[in-house]
Amino acid sequence: MMPEQFWKILEITIMLALLIPIAATLVWVERRMIGIWQDRHGPNRVGPFGILQSLADLLKILGKEDWIPPFSDKIVFVLAPVIGAVCVLMSFAVVPFSPSIGVSDLNIGILFFLAMASLSVYSVVLAGWASNSKYAMLGGMRAAAQTVSYEVFMGLSVMGVVLLTGTFNLREIVLAQTDGWLIQSQFLGFFIFLVAGIAESHRLPFDLPEAETELTAGFHTEYSGLKFALFFLGEYLSVTLISAMSVVLFFGGWLMPAPLDTWLPPLVWFIIKIMGFVMFFILLRTSLPRPRFDQLLAFGWKVMLPLALFNLLVTAALKLSGVL
């Protein structure tokens, strides 16, 4: 085997081995942070500060009966959570973590990310359908409508970035921000991307496919054990992914302005920025109620889509006139 290929495979293995525990730790971080924001403790008993809570949960989940409901479509039922987790993990292949780390410098990086985001809808829709349960089906229906709508302008919102940098390659997009982050000119695009990202990862306030108080658990009502854990993993990985993509597209990836960049290694800066976004996601969950299904769709089509188009139009006009 060629040494480069060997190193690549090693890199992928390390990345997978790190991403999954990171997602698990994120569950604990979220629970502790929500605890703090809600004037209570959160899980603080297992290990120092409760950091081993996720491990304990994982062990418990592994010990559960791997139950497939007799009324479900068994193959699809098992496949659905796998699709979800795989799609999100695949997306990480195009994320440039630092000048030297990153699985692939695909020259259609953004398109690959969008494609994987679209594919991950199948996970939720198929789970809802295969469960053969009414709550799961309602959840699946909501997920399909929500994700299809919000995908449209998620794609449109990053086109401003593509226009300005002239590339779909994520590493080149980061390098193009050496003189200044794209948030300066693409704040509207960033806002739309973030909202769409929350909807894609169905987190509160856009957690309608699961909507605990309405649909009990929505599309994963019938799931338990390891398959449920995969959904859980997929959700937290996609929170990390959306945060990473926001950083790459709008906040200069691993880059930092002049005096700061020498203080810490680029990878650390990248992780710090991601954590900032993850905290924002968690804070959103503690503070906002959930809109109704039709209100969510109306907001998407009537507000976000025109805004995304407007952003693209103005960016194009400014680019042509040479202002940007």
Add this chain to the structure above:
Amino acid sequence: MPNVDLKESKDWQMDSDISIIDEITTLSSDLNLTAVTAVENIVDDICTFWVDKNQLVQLMQVVRHDLTHPFDMCFDLTAIDETERQHKAAHLQDFTVSYHLRSYERNIDIRIKVGLSSADKHLESICAFWSNANWYEREVWDMFGIVFDNHPYLTRILMPQTWQGHPLLKTHPARATEMEPFTLPPYQQDKEQAALQFDPEAWGMKRQDDNNDFMFLNLGPNHPSVHGAFRIVLQMDGEEIVDCVPDIGYHHRGAEKMGERQSWHSYIPYTDRIDNLGGVMNNFTYVMAVEKLAGITVPDRAKVIRIMTSEMFRILSHLLFYGTFAQDLGALSPIFYMFIDREKLFGIIEAFTGARMHPSWFRIGGIAQDLPKGWEVLVRDYVNYLPKRLDEYEKMVMKNSILKARTIDIGAYSTQEAIEWGVTGPGLRATGYSWDLRKQRPYSGYDQFDFEVPTGNKGDCYDRCRVRIEEMRQSIRIIEQCLNNMPEGPYKAEHPQTTPPVKSKTMQDIDSLIPHFINVSWGPTIPAGEVFMSVEATKGIMGYHLISDGSTMSYRTRIRTPSFPHLQMLPLISKGQMVADLIATLGSVDYVMADVDR
């Protein structure tokens, strides 16, 4: 802050007994109404009369439609099995059906009684006059086996569909030891499961129309947003609700039956668990009814302490409502902040009573103990603390635009509909109708307190929440007045039937010692009679209708709870809603299943 002087206080009196009967007979002269007799000893001031079962519909037509200010609300409907009654009026038959009607314009109630014999337990349904009579009649059929002819769908409501017998009959055993041991063999379990299957045709629902197949979604009895064991079957077209059928009874504990085998005193802890968020508010209604029946006057200090603790429980209940309402809409944090506020208040309740949610602290004739030393400091701290927190929640919850979009104009009903369906309390006031029992019919000294009755104007989910928030502020005002004007004196009445009697006397006086001995051994004997008392409880008007047969136990305990009619009107307000709206509506109605099923 005005001074509260309970010596000036007068309980509200319902007047014009005779004129109502006169008014009715003038309009319809062939009606044969019989006045109550002295044997019945009805001590409340509700005008009561008997009518022959064949003239019931004719009378109801007059009362509901023909009178100038008609009786627009069916407040309660219940029955009494008279077969074991000792103190019997001559006209008493085997069963009595009692209709409790209310006219808001006149601000008076009437009670109409119909006698039935065991041989012919049939009576005409009055659902055509009051929509909410539907569930009440089903309950009476379920409990007594009285058949209401022309009822839309007379079926069991509180007991399981497979139940045999009618539990509130005197012949039905009240204790497990009087029955065979309970078993649930597999074939029986299958039968019970099958009985829970929803049958749309039985409810007159279609499985499909020209374009769609409807989906029947079983929401509950275990669902995060139904606040207890409550099932509601939705007929849905996509996510839109076409129709729904609420199914109650999963929380039925036979509280009314238990009233017939507990002494007057030992029933108090059971009342706590009727509205399980209302705490002493439940005791309040019950002990007031018993006191009225026994003719016990409560000392002023006890009255003020009762008001103060009841208002505390109103705050406790409303805070829980506020938090869960926000949580049902997806806002996860407010409930945690509100639980901290509740915890502080429970600390005060604990200092007063030694218990938290269910103190069972009121006694016939007063309260269990005097307030602890230093109680003023605790209460004053809380009075200063809560309003600031409410201001914060205002920003966090009520001003949130997503929450507004979810609740404004959702689940709205008019004042007319509210009265028609027997809605009371904040749900009625949210429609803009200012009717609060504490103002309209003051009891226990409420007339001396200065507070306002908050109202809404649209009767939607948002208004129902808004009214409750303002009520908490008013409760704080009342508590502050209690704090500043707490009268000195005894905390329980010096009456032989109060439990326990004053200790100093029993040590000296044999005539006090004997009642003491009797009271603590088999409990007080309350004179034969009948009474209805109600309070403005946390969820609406809660009332106890007690019938004593001159024994140590109640002959019939009827509990009129507010949540029961509130749930009954769900199909009316949920038609055409989305599922998410229904969740908001359920949250805003603020019911407690223990209060519905009893």
